[in-house]
Structures are given as structure tokens and as C-alpha cells.
Amino acid sequence: MxxxxxxxxxxxxxxxxxxxxxxxxxxxxxxxxxxxxxxxxxxxxxxxxxxxxxxxxxxxxxxxxxxxxxxxxxxxxxxADVFDDLARRAARRKAAPPFSPGQVQVARLYRDLVERHDAGGMRCSSLETGRGGSSSGGEFIDAFIEEGRVIDLLRRRIGAGVAMAVRRVRPSARGEGGARIIHDRVLVDEICLHGRSFRDVLERHGWTGTARNINMLVVSLTAVLERMRGHFAPA
Incomplete structure (x- = not known):
């Protein structure tokens, strides 16, 4: 050697x-x-x-x-999640985070509920298969149903609106592959559930990741999270 x-x-x-x-x-x-x-x-x-x-x-x-x-x-x-990353970036610029603590809280609540509910579906099925089971099985199914109810309420708050409409943005902001509409529910799931960045969401739907386009998604998500948060706000 x-x-x-x-x-x-x-x-x-x-x-x-x-x-x-x-x-x-x-x-x-x-x-x-x-x-x-x-x-x-x-x-x-x-x-x-x-x-x-x-x-x-x-x-x-x-x-x-x-x-x-x-x-x-x-x-x-x-x-750490995407909201921690956004907060760190804002702190480096000595700026306020783009989302309020209440909006981040409801985003994380939605993520945790959906992940737990999806994972619990398998257990729920196995409990249903062996009917006549224990009281703990019944309690789990009751909690599973209640969890699903809350998720449904939050998704109704999200609604069927559009976060990014093709007609609202000039052609130069669209990607070469052709921009597609980004619905509010898609935006929430991409950011909150899958932890994708705003740039990733734009590019996955045929948009260019410009600062203007990113800001439009941030504004849209802020409004959606505020609607979701309203479900837990006192009347």
C-alpha cells in the first residue's frame, strides 16, 4: 500500500x-x-x-x-416539523413567524388526529372481526369514532375552496408543465400531513417557486388554519 x-x-x-x-x-x-x-x-x-x-x-x-x-x-x-423550520427561518431574519401559535397548534392537532386515526383503523378492524371482545375494545372504538368526527369537522372547516387558481396568476408564474389548481384541502394535507415546503407544493402542481407564489400559498394557508382554529374557539 x-x-x-x-x-x-x-x-x-x-x-x-x-x-x-x-x-x-x-x-x-x-x-x-x-x-x-x-x-x-x-x-x-x-x-x-x-x-x-x-x-x-x-x-x-x-x-x-x-x-x-x-x-x-x-x-x-x-x-421537528415544517412549522419549526419556518419559525427558525423567521428568527434568523428577525421577523415574526408566518403563522400564529393558535394556527400552528390546530395544524399539528389535525396532523396528529389524522395520523392516529389512520393507524387506528387497522386495530379497529381487528377488534370488529373478533366481536364479543373486551370493554377496552369498545372504549377504543368509541374514541376512534369520536376522533373521526373531529377530523370531519376540521375538514368541513377547510372546505372545498381554492388556494391557487390558474386564472388569478399571470402566465409567467406557471411552470413549463402547466399549472394546476391547488385546493385548500390539498394545501393543508401537503404542508401539515406530509411536511412539504411551499416550494415543493407549487412545483408538484406545475407552478414556479417564486416568492410571490409562495406568499400566496402562505396567505391561503393562514386563512384556512384560522377557519379550522375557529372550531375550537369559544362561541
Whole structure:
């Protein structure tokens, strides 16, 4: 083995070690998180969260107080999503995030409900197959039905409107493949469920990813999330 070959092999080995160290670093929960949270490379970028809950407090004027409920005082982690990325980008520009906390909350609620409901459909089917099952099976099916009801209400709030209409935008803003209408429901599912960027959504539907087109989608999604949030707002 020549010196040159050995030097190249050592360089490649060092690059591979650096790559694996970076993967492990991203996958390892940060200090202060629970020791039982595993190292999970597939988790991707993560965000530290402090679990909270509302508990009665007769001393407070509202009758309630916020209490941290992390296991033994530890924080938890969750996978970072598109809204975390948008907030980070806005912070770098020293600007406000494009969506309010309430709008982000309802977007994540919709995502969590749909993902859990889709996964629960398989279990629900297996419980239905073996009828005569336990009370826990009945409770699960009741919760599954209620979850579906909330998803249906949110989707009715989304409506059948159009986030991006071909006729509203000049031809130069359309991609070479021919622009297609982007409906509100498609926009919500692409961003909230599938975690795609606004540019990705535009390009998948034949639009150019210009700042103007991206801004139009942001405005449309803001309006839709506000309608969805209205479902949970007090009357």
C-alpha cells in the first residue's frame, strides 16, 4: 500500500466518522431530556418540549394554573416539523413567524388526529372481526369514532375552496408543465400531513417557486388554519 493510497483511505475513513458522528449527534436527545428517550437516527431533527397540563388552582383568579408534568422533571422531545423550520427561518431574519401559535397548534392537532386515526383503523378492524371482545375494545372504538368526527369537522372547516387558481396568476408564474389548481384541502394535507415546503407544493402542481407564489400559498394557508382554529374557539 503506497503512502498516497494510505493517505486517501485515512481521509475517507475520517469523513465517514464525521458523517456518523453528525448523524448520532442529531439523533441523541439533548441534555435535560428523559434518559429513557432512545437514540433514534430515523427521528430526524428534533425539538425539546416541556410537557404541560392545566390543573385546578383556587388561588388563581382563573381557577387554573399551568403545571410542568415531565417525568421526574425531565423534558421530552418531538420531531421537528415544517412549522419549526419556518419559525427558525423567521428568527434568523428577525421577523415574526408566518403563522400564529393558535394556527400552528390546530395544524399539528389535525396532523396528529389524522395520523392516529389512520393507524387506528387497522386495530379497529381487528377488534370488529373478533366481536364479543373486551370493554377496552369498545372504549377504543368509541374514541376512534369520536376522533373521526373531529377530523370531519376540521375538514368541513377547510372546505372545498381554492388556494391557487390558474386564472388569478399571470402566465409567467406557471411552470413549463402547466399549472394546476391547488385546493385548500390539498394545501393543508401537503404542508401539515406530509411536511412539504411551499416550494415543493407549487412545483408538484406545475407552478414556479417564486416568492410571490409562495406568499400566496402562505396567505391561503393562514386563512384556512384560522377557519379550522375557529372550531375550537369559544362561541
Amino acid at each position: 503506497t503512502k498516497e493510497y494510505r493517505r486517501m483511505a485515512q481521509g475517507r475513513a475520517a469523513e465517514e466518522r464525521a458523517r456518523l458522528d453528525a448523524v448520532l449527534s442529531r439523533a441523541t436527545p439533548v441534555e435535560g431530556c428523559g434518559p429513557l428517550i432512545p437514540v433514534a437516527p430515523a427521528r430526524g431533527p428534533q425539538v425539546v418540549v416541556t410537557p404541560l397540563r392545566m390543573v385546578p388552582d383556587p388561588k388563581d383568579s382563573t381557577g387554573w394554573k399551568v403545571e410542568e408534568m415531565g417525568w421526574r422533571g425531565f423534558n421530552a422531545v418531538r420531531a
